[in-house]
Amino acid sequence: MSTTTTTQSGSGIEVRLEKLRRVFAGVVALDELTLTIAPGELVALLGPSGCGKTTALRLVAGLDEVTSGNVVFGGSDVTQLGANRRGVGMVFQAYSLFPHMTAIQNVAFGLQMRHVENSERRKRSGEMLELVGLSGFADRYPQQLSGGQQQRVALARALAIRPKVLLLDEPLSALDAKVRARLRDEIRRVQLEVGITTLFVTHDQEEALAIADRVGVMNKGRLEQLGPPTVIYSRPATPFVAEFVGLTNKLEGTVKDGQVEVRGVRIPLVRPDTPNGPATALIRPEAVSLTGDGASSGPLTGNVIAVAFLGATSRVTVDLGDAIVLAQMPTSEASAHTAGSRVTLKVRPDPVLIAREETAATAAEA
């Protein structure tokens, strides 16, 4: 799902968050977040609202004060530096262009703050607008640009100051789906071209998996798992990650000797050391396939109650009587099943995770 996982060596520096903690009026918004971003790497922090991802970004930007912990840019501790002295470029969720300035004036603003000579300022601003494909819109005011164009100018503005770190705070969430997908790829292209270390915050799992070198899934102020998108998706470390990233079926079963038995089917476990006993297996919809031998009966036979067309794939919802199961498959296969038809489920023996208290412990990658 990731567009690419290679990074170019460019102007990036290492960014280290050391036991970053932020408490608001007794409520822990961020709980000792430790994270190292390699030079030129793009890390996405993914999580639901209130999980602390934006707080983490704001602490890195210097827009908020840490309760404890350190922010280190390229070996220098910047925790006590103000936002205007950290040298970060930031793109915000809300449209943040200065409404009284044209696109090029917006891009040049940061250079002006750095007392860059007028001719150099104009040259660099023009280059940045060209980088984001908006060189023909230099003299337009923000109100005369679409949402996507405004965010591209905001990206150009953030990059114009040649920041040490690029911070993206849900920059695509205000855009419609098509523009969002296009701009997402463009952000990745520009990031790779410039080679800048980037922290991207989003609640959209597709966005995070598609754009990032590594994804950090956050929950209740803590980092649940950090890893490449494929690992996050296929080998989630905790039930929360499994449920938050992609759809998941929950089926009751019994763990025995490193496997879980679900309705007569034995499936290997992501963690073979899981203790024996009753458990809930978390199974991805794409691991479930259907056969239409309606005459048979058994624990994995049920009725199709809905077929959702998603384009290249379709999602079939099956009622097993005591449980509802989702199966995702190519649309050509799904078209054989219609609502009301009787089907038998087949579960691919991919390793699965167990939803139990003891497995919910944090398993963040070092």
Place this chain on the structure above:
Amino acid sequence: MRARRIKLQAFRVAVFIACGLFFLVPIFAMLEFSTRGNDLSSPRSLDAWTRIPSTPELATAITVSLELALITSVMMLVLILPTMVWVRLRLPKLSRIVEFICLMPLTVPAIALVVGIKPLYIWISLNFTDSILALSFAYLILVLPYAYRALDAGLGAIDLKTLTEAARSLGAGWGTVMLRVVVPNMRSAILNASLLSVALVLGEYTFANLMNYENLQVAIQFVSLVDANTSIAVAVAALLFAFVILLVLSFVGRGRVPAGGLGRTR
């Protein structure tokens, strides 16, 4: 649908005319009075108007009132705008208290304010200065509710937090944020607050009179005792001056703003 639109349009025109008459008839009456001759049969004359500059009390009072208006407006902006921005960004829990304090002068009669302030002014005049310009501190309290409301509306119309944070992340200090980002995006609100302050100061009588200062309104009252026509001419001139300021400010306020205004961009 069309009939409804015509009715609505007619209603708007009627309201506009009624409001126009409400304001214009007294001004017209004043204008008429100020151009009367010695008696009703005498031809119209501009004698009362030409006497304005040659009446020293009036000329001084006009200058002083304009100075007071300017000082009060500047002090109001320097004091209130940064305070309001800071409260919105850093101390939002205090916004209700600040609003209460700023609106309080509306609820206290001017006479009560004067009674409270006068001992302080006696002390100021004995120890520092007895200049009428010291009145600008008292006027600052008077204009507070109006300026607060105008500036609050302006701040509410922009995404202050995002704009200031964007500017900060690009390397701007707080002074630059205020001058380069906040002020240009609140030009209309600032002009409105300034206009209200100017209008209020030019029309203020109670404070100045009770504290024995001679501003424009007090001077008009004195002159009216000996030359009613000239005092009314000055009053009309002051009103016209306020209208001219309003017009100038509204044109300046439009400035380079592109279509769509300066409000939120979404």
